[in-house]
Amino acid sequence: LQQRRLDEADGLLKKLPGDLEPIARRLHVLANRALIAELKQNYREAASLYAEISKLAGKTAFGRRAVERQALALGALGKTDEAFLALKDVPISETKRDVEALTLLNIYLTMRSKGMDSVLGEWASFQANALPRKDNFFYLAASLIAEDCVRRKDWRKAIEAYELAYSYASVREDSFRALNGLIAAFERLDDPETASRLALEMLTLFRGPDITPNFKLRIVSMLCRAGRFQTALRVAQSVLNDASLPFKVREDVYRASLDLLRTSGGASEARALVDSYYRDPARSSERKMDLALILSGENRYREAAGILTTVAGETSGKLRREALMRAMDNFYKGGLYKEALAIGDSLRKEPEVDPNVLFLAASSSELLKRRSEARESYLEYERKAPKTPETAERRANALYSAGLLCVQDDEPEAAKEILLRLLKDYPESFFMEAGSYWLIHVYYTLGDEINAERETWRLIERRPDSEYAYAAMYRLAKHYSDMSGGDNKAASTLLQLVKQDKHPEIRARALYEMAQLCIRRGDHVEAEACLHQLERDYADPVHQAWARYLRGDSLRARNLFTDAQAEYRRAAALRPGTLLAQAALGSAADCLYAEASLQNSPSMFQTAAQGYQSVLDLPDLSREYRAMALYGRAAALLGAGQEDDAFSEFRKRLYLIPPRQAKTRTIEAYWVVRASRELERLARKDPSIDRIDAAISALNWLGQSETGDPRDLRMRIRSLRKIQTKPIAQENVEQ
16 A cells, blocks of 8 residues: 555455454555545545444544545535534644644535635645645645646646645655656646756656656657756657666657757757668668758758758668658748659659648649649649548548649639539538638639539538638629629628628728629718728728728719819828828829819819829829729810820820730720720811821721721721822912
């Protein structure tokens, strides 16, 4: 029993007869059996045995001690009311030991039922005044207090209780257990320095079976967390140098210690560990591979890969394949994708190919923009990887990546097939949500709006709080908004997005879209309510600028051009240098033009032309906004009565983009088409050779860009040629 060989002790005690005489010997047997039950944490049996002892011993000192321990066992079972009831009839004792025991017992039982906060004063007083003693009851009570504090995650109080338990421990095993609990509490407090100091003390205080290799490995972990790498190295080496330990045990401790040292910053100590472990020249290749592992942890991927390729050149079989695989991984991590692919090609020729080679090759090809190769490698990996729970997520990743590459390559049918397989085979994968979102995108691309809508609602049903689900819902709302008669559906969907608060950015976009929808429907009161909410909930310049811009749209729709201009300029000021600023200043110029048109004021048209010019003067102006501003300036000059200047500006627009690029640069092409119409109108108004030639050039541009009906264009060109007037030579005028 003193050696804590509890099962053997219990077996011996149970062989004794139950009616052993004298009674003192029977009580001694029962007390030892109860103690064993306590130490094995079988508190139900302990409480029962102590109750039997108290009946036999009566109101003697022995009976009193039995009642104390019975109450302690009942408290451990959570039966604090029964424990207090048992203590009710305990004989009064004036000895310091018995008074302290009863005080500690009351602290434990009250804390167990009401929490540590209910006994903080009593606990502090007890610690300050407790006399030093070696007593198993006090040790057990303090240990139970510590365990309860651990359950409540009150690590500070657990430390106090374990320190007290350590001071009471009367046998080596109890001291070890209390100190071990103390170390664990300091670890949970994230105090590896104190934890490792105590653990090192345990190495000097204790010997024998308690100081296991795993316990030493735990000390290595604490020391690494505390940054004490040299000491950690010495503790690890003490295990490696113990020839009495099996090879497998030493190998496991070496591997774990190496990982702890290299991942926590002890690279030089990790190298020393490798050198001390591999003393046999026959294992030099394994030594090099571990040194490469350390280099990899230091982000020295090229050096690591170089060592590993050397190992591959001097070995064969499984070790060679492993070295090549790790070299490929290091080349990949180091951004050397061509080198990674070269090793991958070599590994694919091996009789046994690790499927991870295929995944790394796919990822390398993707990063090298070799999308077709990447897609095939991803799909090959998904086919060949073992169908185990451990590989499921990577297999799903491969399908998702292949599907996304098809989307990027504008192959929607192939993307649809792959993404549907992803959702069918990996419904619980991390990539399911993103895969659903891109499948919805593919359906829209294919014009399959029914399946796009169905998949959107399916995603929302499966992952109601997912950002992808809300993004898909936002896209659905946009789709409804663009549909004829879809405004009500759009508003209903947007309202759901506005009400959620898990994804603030999507909610902000929904408020913006809702305000835009209200403006289009002419409901400016509701639009203003959405904009007010946007401004109130999102104080950053981006969202404030959105709100200002849309308020400008609302005011412009009501012909409140002066107020609209002010809002547009405020939006531009909030986001200078951005596309939004360019759009806002362009819209402000549009307001000037609209107001000039209402009043038919040449001077106001002149001001509008200056507004468009201020847009053209912006640095890094986008091509689309430049095309808009150039057209707007020409139209404003026309309104100001500067017809020749306007004609010249419209003519320049023909050379804004080549006709063959009209299909890919549609917004710019739109403004060229409008300029062409103005050129033709001005030519018919004043059919001079210069204007007719410009108008015919414009119509030819329309024909070459395929933005007009060829037959209609030919008829209009012939019509222009018929009304063309010849210039009168100067000499004829003089004659």
